[in-house]
Amino acid sequence: MKPLLIALGLSLMTLTAHAELPTHEFQLDNGLDVLVREDHRAPVITVMVWFKAGSIDEAPYETGLAHVLEHMMFKGSKRLDAGEFSRTVARFGGSDNAFTSYDFTAYFQQYEASRLPLALELEAERLKNLKIDDESFRRELQVVMEERRQRTDDKPTALAWEKFQAVARPGTGYAHPIIGWRDQLAQLQPEQARSWYQRFYVPGNATLVIAGDVTPEQVRPLVEKFFADLPQGETPPRPETTLNPPPGERRLTLRLPVRVPALYMSYNVPSLTTADHQDDFYALTMLGGVLDGGISARMESNLVRGQRVAAGVGAGYDGLQRGNGTFTITATPNPEVSLDALETAIKAEIEKIAQQPPSEAEMDRVRAGVLASQIYQRDSVMGQAMELGTLSVLGLDWRLAQQFDDNLEAVTPEQVQQAARDWLVAERSAVAHVIPEGEE
Amino acid sequence: MDPMKLFPAVLAALLLAGCAGFPTTADQVREAKPAAPELAIQSWRTEQGAKVLFVPSPALPMLDVRLVMDAGSARDGDLPGVAALTSALLGEGAEGLSVDEIARGFEDRGASFSTGSYQDMGVISLRTLSRPRWREDAVDLLARVIGTPTFPQGALERIRTSALQGLKMEKQVPGPQVNKTFQSTLFGDHPYGHPQSGTLDSLPAIERADLVAFHQRYYAAGNAVIALVGDVSREQAEAIAEKLSGALPRGDAAPELARAERLKERVTEHVDFPSNQTHILIGNQATWRGNPDHVPLYVGNYILGGGGFASLLTQEVREQKGFVYGISSYFKPMAAGGPFILQLQTANENADQALALTMGIVRDFIKNGPTEAQLEAAKANILGSRALETADNSDIIGQLGAIGFYDLPLDYLQRFNRRVEAVTVEDIRAAFQCALDADRLAIVSIGPRAPEADGQ
Numbered sequence: 001m002k003p004l005l006i007a008l009g010l011s012l013m014t015l016t017a018h019a020e021l022p023t024h025e026f027q028l029d030n031g032l033d034v035l036v037r038e039d040h041r042a043p044v045i046t047v048m049v050w051f052k053a054g055s056i057d058e059a060p061y062e063t064g065l066a067h068v069l070e071h072m073m074f075k076g077s078k079r080l081d082a083g084e085f086s087r088t089v090a091r092f093g094g095s096d097n098a099f100t101s102y103d104f105t106a107y108f109q110q111y112e113a114s115r116l117p118l119a120l121e122l123e124a125e126r127l128k129n130l131k132i133d134d135e136s137f138r139r140e141l142q143v144v145m146e147e148r149r150q151r152t153d154d155k156p157t158a159l160a161w162e163k164f165q166a167v168a169r170p171g172t173g174y175a176h177p178i179i180g181w182r183d184q185l186a187q188l189q190p191e192q193a194r195s196w197y198q199r200f201y202v203p204g205n206a207t208l209v210i211a212g213d214v215t216p217e218q219v220r221p222l223v224e225k226f227f228a229d230l231p232q233g234e235t236p237p238r239p240e241t242t243l244n245p246p247p248g249e250r251r252l253t254l255r256l257p258v259r260v261p262a263l264y265m266s267y268n269v270p271s272l273t274t275a276d277h278q279d280d281f282y283a284l285t286m287l288g289g290v291l292d293g294g295i296s297a298r299m300e301s302n303l304v305r306g307q308r309v310a311a312g313v314g315a316g317y318d319g320l321q322r323g324n325g326t327f328t329i330t331a332t333p334n335p336e337v338s339l340d341a342l343e344t345a346i347k348a349e350i351e352k353i354a355q356q357p358p359s360e361a362e363m364d365r366v367r368a369g370v371l372a373s374q375i376y377q378r379d380s381v382m383g384q385a386m387e388l389g390t391l392s393v394l395g396l397d398w399r400l401a402q403q404f405d406d407n408l409e410a411v412t413p414e415q416v417q418q419a420a421r422d423w424l425v426a427e428r429s430a431v432a433h434v435i436p437e438g439e440e
Numbered sequence: 441m442d443p444m445k446l447f448p449a450v451l452a453a454l455l456l457a458g459c460a461g462f463p464t465t466a467d468q469v470r471e472a473k474p475a476a477p478e479l480a481i482q483s484w485r486t487e488q489g490a491k492v493l494f495v496p497s498p499a500l501p502m503l504d505v506r507l508v509m510d511a512g513s514a515r516d517g518d519l520p521g522v523a524a525l526t527s528a529l530l531g532e533g534a535e536g537l538s539v540d541e542i543a544r545g546f547e548d549r550g551a552s553f554s555t556g557s558y559q560d561m562g563v564i565s566l567r568t569l570s571r572p573r574w575r576e577d578a579v580d581l582l583a584r585v586i587g588t589p590t591f592p593q594g595a596l597e598r599i600r601t602s603a604l605q606g607l608k609m610e611k612q613v614p615g616p617q618v619n620k621t622f623q624s625t626l627f628g629d630h631p632y633g634h635p636q637s638g639t640l641d642s643l644p645a646i647e648r649a650d651l652v653a654f655h656q657r658y659y660a661a662g663n664a665v666i667a668l669v670g671d672v673s674r675e676q677a678e679a680i681a682e683k684l685s686g687a688l689p690r691g692d693a694a695p696e697l698a699r700a701e702r703l704k705e706r707v708t709e710h711v712d713f714p715s716n717q718t719h720i721l722i723g724n725q726a727t728w729r730g731n732p733d734h735v736p737l738y739v740g741n742y743i744l745g746g747g748g749f750a751s752l753l754t755q756e757v758r759e760q761k762g763f764v765y766g767i768s769s770y771f772k773p774m775a776a777g778g779p780f781i782l783q784l785q786t787a788n789e790n791a792d793q794a795l796a797l798t799m800g801i802v803r804d805f806i807k808n809g810p811t812e813a814q815l816e817a818a819k820a821n822i823l824g825s826r827a828l829e830t831a832d833n834s835d836i837i838g839q840l841g842a843i844g845f846y847d848l849p850l851d852y853l854q855r856f857n858r859r860v861e862a863v864t865v866e867d868i869r870a871a872f873q874c875a876l877d878a879d880r881l882a883i884v885s886i887g888p889r890a891p892e893a894d895g896q
Contacts, residue, residue: 041499041500041831042477042827042830042832043475043477043827044827044828044831074749079462080462082759083749083755083759086748086749086750087749087750087817088463088466090747090748090749090750090817090821091750091817091820091821091824092466092469092820092821092824093474093820093821093822093823093824093825093826093827093828094824094825095748095828096749110828111824111825111828112474112475112476112824112826112827112828113475113827114469114472114475115469115472115474115824117465117468117469118463118465118469121463121464121465122463125462125463139759139760139761139762140762141762142762142763143758143762143764143765144765145787146717146762146763146764146765146785146786147765149716149717149765149785149787150717150765150766150785153716153717154613154614154715154717155612155613156612156613157609157612257612257714258609258612259608259609259611259612260605260608260609260612293547294543294547295531295543295547296540296543296544296547296548301540301543304598304602305539305598308598311601311602311605311606312602312605332605332609334601334602334605335601335604335605361548364548365544365547365548368547368548368549368550369547369550371550372549372550372551372552372568372569375500375501375502375569376502376567378500379500379502379832379833379834380832380834381831381832
């Protein structure tokens with residue numbers, strides 16, 4: 001049995017090429033970026049619109065606003081009553097929804113392929129003509145408060161995570177929860193939502209992504225028909241993010257109504273957009289894979305299976321962010337294991353890499369996983385649209401996804417070791433011990 | 441000029457504008473009949489008796505393999521959690537292979553292996569690149585893992601500990617607690633009544649010999665369905681299926697389970713919990729796989745609570761009142777029964793009103809059924825979305841697993857479409873009245889205070 005990459009040799013190129021699908025891009029005069037991915041396997045399409053407007057763009061007094069506006073995008077426009085957007089989508093066999101992240105807000109519709117013109121017309125309507133009615137805003141705010149209760153307030157681990165993030169990412173827009181702090185959320189006003197829409201929902205701040213059984217010849221006239229008359233408006237200024245100096249070591253003890261303790265660790269590290277050298281991004285990606293790229297990776301092998309200190313542990317690098325990246329580890333101790341002991345064991349795993357570079361076999365396994373997952377990802381049209389949109393709102397070239405495995409190939413074990421030494425250090429770390437109320 | 445003469449022309453122009461309406465593309469799109477690709481499913485049996493379903497899909501160099509066994513928690517017997525533990529320990533050791541060797545064996549080749557345990561099914565999944573040099577290794581390894589599991593004592597202790605930690609964590613949050621109470625309220629001592637993941641009491645009693653016996657009996661070739669989707673030929677698919685079923689223990693299909701019975705009266709249960717929201721589940725045993733009313737119930741439920749933003753429950757309880765973020769309903773047809781489940785979560789102070797409103801909608805729907813307009817919109821959605829349900833290999837493998845496991849005809853999806861086209865308001869009303877009685881629904885809740893039902 002040969003490991004994938006060793007056996008792969010020359011066929012690597014052909015394998016990747018086989019999976020590559022045509023991608024087209026153009027820009028309308030008003031600044032709207034358009035990306036088209038052709039995938040003719042099945043007669044389906046995904047239409048997404050992405051805005052460079054997420055919760056990190058919120059001022060400290062208006063947390064939750066980006067997400068509330070996302071809800072309001074379904075509550076009526078000049079030519080659609082509240083709820084009619086989704087009812088129309090459903091009537092034509094589609095499904096639709098949206099999500100708000102720290103970095104962006106994105107909307108999607110999925111249909112059988114002949115529904116493309118409708119999808120574009122509906123999307124253009126709410127970009128041009130959204131109406132935010134006071135009464136409807138207040139009722140929807142109640143819905144969002146319920147969403148917050150459900151997702152956060154009634155989940156002690158989610159509450160713990162929210163408090164942890166506030167400390168783990170100090171002085172950035174990532175320090176407040178996407179759904180908003182409860183008290184501020186309750187006080188948001190319709191005027192704030194209108195102003196958010198006017199400020200951020202302009203063509204120059206958006207990317208339209210169309211993936212599936214379409215051709216550029218078919219898409220372009222339709223996009224021009226429905227989107228070209230959107231006024232250009234002013235693209236909101238956004239500060240360039242840079243690599244922050246180390247914030248200093250932070251430790252937090254949270255006593256909450258949990259039944260099982262938990263450990264959270266997070267390091268402030270570069271992202272692909274803030275790294276001085278892109279090598280850092282790829283080295284940190286490999287480091288994440290070596291520590292937790294599967295059940296054969298070190299965290300699972302050594303801490304869950306070997307020493308049996310953790311009931312579960314996860315580690316990962318998130319380097320695709322508008323601001324700085326995070327390297328995060330979460331773990332649940334086994335009974336009779338203290339959080340201190342668990343933290344020590346995790347840090348020892350990091351220290352091992354800082355002392356000694358990972359083996360070539362480990363590096364190959366990480367790359368095999370990445371390479372295979374790129375092919376598996378092509379199975380989903382929505383997944384492809386997500387990939388294109390994510391890169392676009394970060395201001396990155398979509399072709400980067402195709403160079404990803406080549407760039408990982410170039411990382412040496414010594415660079416992974418150096419990444420652990422440089423970035424997973426105390427002055428960049430935040431650690432939280434989440435403890436059941438009433439316990440020591 | 442005679443103003444009267446002008447009038448019809450103006451009127452006509454106004455009407456025209458009205459007809460053009462919005463969206464302007466609606467008419468054009470309505471004329472395009474949505475494609476509904478038919479899955480050409482190939483099926484055969486292996487020498488050892490496993491049923492195989494196969495759809496070739498050469499577009500991507502990958503292969504999905506799924507084994508679906510009649511080995512879910514319904515087969516736990518008096519050991520709740522034994523099915524789940526057996527499933528979780530596959531991959532923890534096989535003859536001549538340690539857990540580390542198995543994990544590396546898959547991950548070195550970019551293959552992913554996973555198992556899952558449900559009420560009816562034990563599911564084993566492999567996704568691999570389809571080129572022979574990786575696929576063959578991955579399939580060989582899969583055969584050893586499922587055929588000769590060693591269930592090491594140490595792995596049992598470790599996974600049991602982790603499962604017990606998981607059960608404790610479920611007590612931190614309202615959802616899992618109310619779901620379990622609902623399940624036991626509806627199904628009691630029936631094999632669907634106990635929690636799939638076992639209990640704090642049952643897990644410690646399970647021994648290695650129980651896992652070995654469970655595997656021997658329920659992971660038998662005659663109790664398995666093997667589904668394959670991907671870039672392999674029929675001959676290759678046959679060889680893979682033979683290899684996998686040949687590796688499994690010999691044995692027959694598990695015996696049928698007795699059909700679950702309905703609650704005969706309104707039952708209310710409440711769990712006290714200091715949450716901000718009250719979670720409410722409403723339902724009863726209502727259907728089963730093979731129910732001739734399946735399509736009218738499915739279409740009716742789409743209108744009532746299955747259709748997301750388009751559903752009655754979402755429109756009335758969320759959009760109109762703002763009581764909830766999530767509210768939905770579904771029928772869950774399984775081999776030996778299947779509940780109707782309606783779930784909502786609402787701020788404690790709104791729980792009474794939200795429950796009363798919801799019960800009113802349900803009562804009215806059972807009594808009157810949908811309107812013609814609602815039915816037309818539902819049909820348009822369901823028939824118009826068929827292409828989305830078989831677009832990915834992931835979608836297709838899921839369909840094959842269900843079709844094979846529940847012995848549905850290979851053209852099940854096409855038959856389903858034809859029945860949807862034909863279903864009437866009367867069919868839906870009759871099916872709902874047969875399946876559900878608004879006065880005999882269980883209402884199960886969790887929160888600081890039991891919500892007041894509608895007093896009916």
